[in-house]
Amino acid sequence: MKYSRVLSIAGSDSGGGAGIQADIKAISACGAYAATAITAITVQNTVGVSNVYPIPPQILEEQIDAVLSDIGADAVKIGMLHSADIIDVVCRALDRYTIKNVVLDPVITATSGDILLQTEALSALREQLIPKARVITPNIPEAEILLDEPISAEDDLPRYAANLADRYQVSVLLKAGHLDGDVLTDVLYDFEKKETLLLQSERIRTRNTHGTGCTLSSSLAAYLARGFDLQESARRAKAYISRAIAGGAAYEIGAGHGPVHHFHEMPPAGE
Numbered sequence: 157m158k159y160s161r162v163l164s165i166a167g168s169d170s171g172g173g174a175g176i177q178a179d180i181k182a183i184s185a186c187g188a189y190a191a192t193a194i195t196a197i198t199v200q201n202t203v204g205v206s207n208v209y210p211i212p213p214q215i216l217e218e219q220i221d222a223v224l225s226d227i228g229a230d231a232v233k234i235g236m237l238h239s240a241d242i243i244d245v246v247c248r249a250l251d252r253y254t255i256k257n258v259v260l261d262p263v264i265t266a267t268s269g270d271i272l273l274q275t276e277a278l279s280a281l282r283e284q285l286i287p288k289a290r291v292i293t294p295n296i297p298e299a300e301i302l303l304d305e306p307i308s309a310e311d312d313l314p315r316y317a318a319n320l321a322d323r324y325q326v327s328v329l330l331k332a333g334h335l336d337g338d339v340l341t342d343v344l345y346d347f348e349k350k351e352t353l354l355l356q357s358e359r360i361r362t363r364n365t366h367g368t369g370c371t372l373s374s375s376l377a378a379y380l381a382r383g384f385d386l387q388e389s390a391r392r393a394k395a396y397i398s399r400a401i402a403g404g405a406a407y408e409i410g411a412g413h414g415p416v417h418h419f420h421e422m423p424p425a426g427e
Contacts, residue, residue, distance in 0.1 A: 159189035160381040163223050164374060165216075165246055166235030166263075167196040167208070173415030174200075174367030179233060179374040181418035186378035186396060191227055193219035196238045202366060202410025210238050213245045220249040230381035231257035233374050234285070238273060243280040250288045257380040260289035261373035264298050282324075291327040291386060293373045294320070299330055310341060314352050317345040329376065329390055333368065344390045353387050355394040362405035364414035371416055372397045 162183045169175035176192050183190035195216055199207040223229065232255050237243050250258065262281060264273045273281070282302065286292060296307050299320060307316050310332055317330040327347040332340045337359065344353040375396045379389035403420025 160187065160231075160378070160383070161191065161227060161229045162188045162231045162233055162374070162377045162381050163191045163193065163220070163227075163229040164233045164235065164377075165193045165195060165220065165237075166233070166370070167198050167238065168194050169198055169200055169367070171201040171366070171410070171415075173202065173413075174370045175236060178367040178370040178415070178418065179235065182371045182374035182396070182400075183233075183378045185400075185418050185421070186375045186382075186392075188230075188378035188381045189227075190374075191223045191229065193223060195236055195242050198236075202412035202414055204412065208238060210242065213241045216242060217245045217249065220246070221252075224249070224253045224255075229253075229255055231255070231259060231377040233377035234258065234260045234289070235370055235373065236263040236273075237277065237281070237285075240277045240280040243277055243285050247284045247288060256290060257377065258289045258291075259373050259377040259380065260286060260292045261369055262286070262292055262294050262298050262302065263369070264301060286324045286326055289326050290380075291329055291376070292320075292324070293329045293331065293369065293376065295331045295333060295369055310337060313341065313343045314345070314354070317343040318352065321345045321347040327386060329372075331369065331372065333365070342394060344387065346386055348386065351387070353390060355390060357394065357398040360398075360401050360405050362401065363412070364404045364407060364409075364416060365401065366413040366415050368397060368401065368416060371400060371418065 164179035167175045180190040197209045317328045320328045330343045342355040376393040400416040404417030
């Protein structure tokens with residue numbers, strides 16, 4: 157028997173709702189084995205991020221090599237990278253190992269609005285890393301930065317997703333969570349097939365949305381690692397994050413944005 161393996165390259169969230177911690181939970185809940193390489197240690201909780209301590213590039217490189225040279229990976233999920241030096245390390249690692257399924261969540265801001273990517277790292281993200289991904293998963297603010305233009309209408313999301321895909325030569329899962337409306341329509345533009353897939357869900361009114369982006373991209377990587385094609389993986393990831401948000405909506409934890417319920421399909425302890 158063999159595991160479907162996902163390596164998450166991302167930052168650590170001390171609050172447990174996002175970053176590496178969310179990735180491990182989502183990957184596991186979606187049926188794959190999670191390995192990690194930590195890029196930074198963040199000091200954060202449900203209220204916000206108070207500090208970021210980058211991991212030295214050499215240590216990140218050693219973590220990635222330790223995992224990929226022994227365990228290997230059927231997919232790599234990339235999250236918070238913080239600096240140009242860290243992006244360079246990840247790019248060089250992807251050049252050394254042949255991995256088809258690279259899911260890049262271009263983490264620029266946290267749910268709280270805190271900036272998590274240094275300004276000088278943005279050009280490295282655009283020019284070096286995005287071209288190595290199979291699919292990127294930006295939210296609206298991140299897509300606006302990558303496109304250099306504002307996004308205001310949900311009806312235009314398919315066009316923006318296609319424009320992003322054409323600009324960077326990569327498939328795009330554009331998330332609609334920052335727009336208003338009772339129905340959210342995320343858009344997958346499958347660059348490989350030149351097809352658009354609309355993924356709808358009802359908006360769940362809750363402040364427990366911390367880590368939704370990390371969770372979606374990690375579940376997408378898990379399904380790709382398990383052998384599903386890009387569109388089916390996106391459908392399954394969308395269904396998973398919707399259920400995770402619904403499952404965690406009523407919980408109270410912390411004073412700010414609480415997490416989604418990654419293991420919503422499992423009964424609480426003791427039941």
